[in-house]
Amino acid sequence: MMGRLFPWVLGAMIVLFLAMPQLFAPLLRPFASNPDQVIYDRASLMALTSAHLLLVAMGIVPAALLAIVMAAFVSRPGGADFLPLSRVIVNIGQTVPPVAVLALTVPMLGFGTWPTVCALFLYGLLPIFENALAGFSTLPQSVVTSARAMGMTSAQIFWRVELPLAAPLVLDGLRLALVIALSTATIGSTVAARSLGEVIIAGLTVNNQAYLLQGGVLTAALALVLHAALQGLTNRMRRKTGRPLA
């Protein structure tokens, strides 16, 4: 019961904090270096959080699309030849650390949002791809054959049978990628992307622990809530089809 309630409580706390940060000032005051600088106020926390989430979405949505399409393609008979190539692509994305991606892309893309989006995109490919691949390549063969035998077109089979059956695993990958991206997005602020990293960096530069806590805890809380929400969704799907919960 506590486990079920926890994400909702945490979600409500986040909303409350973003709407009325001053309410939490007494909690943070002991950590502040300067009693006038308890709640970060160079930008609204609400706006920063939105920008942070937008940044994550801009990186992960295209990564998910590409990774899922690649996984769906290489897991069918005609696409198997492209599996090694796809693996190379997603592994490169994973082995180059996001900081290095920032360093490499800033000269080309300039400061701001785009280098970070690029880093998040590359970093998200691998977990989504590998999980989606597992999902698409372990579909029960008799079910897919039945779908063909009943005269579904390839598109109908994909949308009505293959994708729904692979969905729990696809979402597992997406969940991993999102959680990683939520924390990784903070480093975007080193190259002037708007994110909650800005609060953390401000905390570091003026040596204000209260700022550090706000930025850090807020980011972590967002990750936890998103994780729990997606986990709940996939568990519901799994329960419906009678497959074991992860």
Next chain:
Amino acid sequence: MIEIKGLSKIYNGERVVDHADMQLETGTITVIVGTSGSGKSTLLRMINRLIDADEGTVLIDGQDTRDMGLDALRRRIGYVIQDHGLFPHWTVARNVATVPKLLGWSAPDIKARVREMLETFQLDPDRYGPRFPHELSGGQAQRVGVARALAARPDMLLMDEPFGALDPVIRAQAQDELRTVQKQFGATVLMVTHDMAEALSLGDKIAVMNAGKIVQIGPPEEIVTRPANPFVRSLIAATDRPFRRLALIGLEDHIVSGTAQGPAIAPDASLADALSQMIWSGRDALPVVDAQTAPDAPAHKIITLRDVLRLGQAQ
């Protein structure tokens, strides 16, 4: 009519189906029997082109299946896959509705048809319709698989061991239903089974396959009385296994209390004796009476057909 001419499939240089020839008259049931791996499923799947034949042709009413649209061809041929293949993320009702939906039937028509099909196969639509396949027993799932294949009133039906997981009683019922439904809309059925008894009771014609070849095809009487070779003979011989098994079991351990009419059987008789008496006199239970009891005393110890069928089942 479905004509299969010189159909072959080659996997890794091996002919798993080897020049199969067969004619399926419209409105008849043809049953393929054969050992595991003899190519039965492969032959079946070449008819609705789930597998492309390497040689030979399939004609439906004179038209080559390769000249027909793939999806249209498959929507008019019902197919029951060996392990039911129900969509695990759809309810039983939605599964049965699959092909009618693809064909664009109206919602009320689909709903009525789903109810009708579930009822036909002894599944209460209100109880089982909303369930998911994982909430069914193996036998129930198989019946749903058959109901799904028949839902759009296909004029041809390919069934790959559709009743394998059913107990003898339900299996006999399902066979009856299949025959009724098949007669109703005159479907041409090609069915695969491992069970010679099922083949003999359902088939207008039986085709025996061995190592990719059709070694004999003909009406059941011909298969039984004139097996073409020792292989077919051995398949026939295997059919009376349950009788041999029943002959080894004495009935005294399986007496239950109840009443039954007619001549009694002695407690030292075998289950095979009991079964043959039941068949001969058309009863589903026999009184069991030993020598000491007066022959006209009311009988309270009986042996039932249901128990005999259960005990004769393969374990």
